[in-house]
Amino acid sequence: MSNEHASSLVASTAIAQGAGPAPGRKPNIVFILADNFGWGDFGAYGGQVATPRIDGLATDGMRFTNYSVECQCTPSRSAILSGRYPVRTGNMRVPFPGEGQMGLAPWEYTLPKLLSDAGYATALYGKWHVGNTPGRMPSDQGFDEWWGILNSSDEAAYAESPLFRSLGYPAPHIWEGQRGSASRPVEPFTLELKAHMDERIVGHGTDFIRRQAADGSKPFFLYLGMTLVHPPVTVHPAFLRGSPDRQGIYADCIAEIDFRVGQVLDAIREAGIENDTIVVFSSDNTADAPAGGGGGSNGPWRGNFFTPPFEGSYRTAAMIRWPGSIPRGVVSNEMLTSVDWMPTLAGLAGESGRMPTDRPIDGIDASEFMLGQRPTSGRESLMYFGPDGELMSVKWRNLKAVFRYAEGITRPVVTPYFPILYDLSSDPGEQVNLFETNMGMAWVIAPIEGVVSEYRRSLERYPNIPLGADFEGYQ
Structure with missing residues (x-):
């Protein structure tokens, strides 16, 4: 903040x-x-x-x-x-x-x-x-x-x-x-x-x-x-x-x-x-x-x-x-x-x-x-997944790593050779790729990888429910 x-x-x-809910309610x-x-x-x-x-x-x-x-x-x-x-x-x-x-x-x-x-x-x-x-x-x-x-x-x-x-x-x-x-x-x-x-x-x-x-x-x-x-x-x-x-x-x-x-x-x-x-x-x-x-x-x-x-x-x-x-x-x-x-x-x-x-x-x-x-x-972080269930981006603090993107509902998904990194605090239009202008920012991959790794570890015990499945619980 x-x-x-x-x-x-x-x-x-x-x-x-100065005011509040009724006590105990x-x-x-x-x-x-x-x-x-x-x-x-x-x-x-x-x-x-x-x-x-x-x-x-x-x-x-x-x-x-x-x-x-x-x-x-x-x-x-x-x-x-x-x-x-x-x-x-x-x-x-x-x-x-x-x-x-x-x-x-x-x-x-x-x-x-x-x-x-x-x-x-x-x-x-x-x-x-x-x-x-x-x-x-x-x-x-x-x-x-x-x-x-x-x-x-x-x-x-x-x-x-x-x-x-x-x-x-x-x-x-x-x-x-x-x-x-x-x-x-x-x-x-x-x-x-x-x-x-x-x-x-x-x-x-x-x-x-x-x-x-x-x-x-x-x-x-x-x-x-x-x-x-x-x-x-x-x-x-x-x-x-x-x-x-x-x-x-x-x-x-x-x-x-x-x-x-x-x-x-x-x-x-x-x-x-x-x-x-x-x-x-x-x-x-x-x-x-x-x-x-x-x-x-x-x-x-x-x-x-x-x-x-x-x-x-x-x-x-x-x-x-x-x-x-x-x-x-x-x-x-x-x-x-x-x-x-x-x-x-x-x-x-x-x-x-x-x-x-x-x-x-x-x-x-x-x-x-x-x-x-x-x-x-x-x-501190947030993951974005695509309609196919695959990871598209991770936002960590004000920084955002983009692994895949689409420019519209009828446009193909693009997977760049190397992730794109934006600083949302100074670049809300997501135009300046920091990995192109400042390779000193490559350290950001570490906390972002930490977010993704934690999610992937959870899948070992709790696999994602398949699309449309009539799921009844984990064993």
Whole structure:
């Protein structure tokens, strides 16, 4: 953490101590996961579209500038929910037909399972995308109730295709389910409905907040899988402006997600549970940058959502608020990633002891850092794997070694003869290869090799789960 960040943390800790959660009560947790927004899309990160509610959430808590996800939806979501690299859980990409089942195996111990075992009421509304077969539905993975879509929201456009209709394929649906019973489709998922999808997701979510606050017998975990902005083809009519001084429908989607976040925050405040409720906001992937324009901003970072392992393919916005407990107004460049949420939220809930010990957990518990009790997150390195499950890059502190890279979803993977090394603190665009300009930097291979060696040693006892496998545990 820089001196600026450390000073901000100390000052904000004093402010945070003026209020706090009810004594002896575990915090509620609301996790809002947007879909494919860039690091530079929101006002707090320098975005050009007004996002007062998201900016306010950042100001009232901690905002992270060095937070990374995966470059596809399913890998990111599996990482958040399991605390494990997607390559370990068989979720480095979505399987093609005939390659097995998509999503997390029933054996995985997920964040909602952990919190449910700790006495939480749990609910998911919105996008799931980590399993669409029995045993892998949200209600099989720790959620008491759920409503939403099993896969990606681009399925809403399927029924628009005359060929799709002529072949008699079943239309994509919205589903719902409850723990202990089979999930079921409840209505077709169309482009017309997609324009109202996030309104309905938040409607379900705020109803859940009010119900749980009125009941008061349990803390709750609410996971909102928003569909905005993937893909940016529809938006609620109330936000469809399209004036030349805006950035088209993408900017309208930004305006809507900001409004939806505000609705959730208002529901928490009106229920009188602000000090008892942790709110996390982030995105599952970074922004696309289509050739015709109209896409999002990944800030100064090179690439877009499918140019691994460049930062623009992984680094996105993230923030957390817990009034009276997490210092407010902190902007941190400490390294964090999606696998860190499960152990960190377990730590904030006082349930670290429930983290599984029979498998590798790649996430680190950053709860003490977020509470202002230590100056660093505890994460010093991060590995990036490709959709093929092979290592692409290792980030160690501000340095990043690239072993393979791709310039786009339809472009080939390039394996340079010698790794490329970038200093992200001075070269966010990843343009200057330090191994070409300063061979005195070759010593960096040693700590990076240490990170890779530790991972490889873990595979001897815990081999990675194959893509699509119906895994039942290690022997």
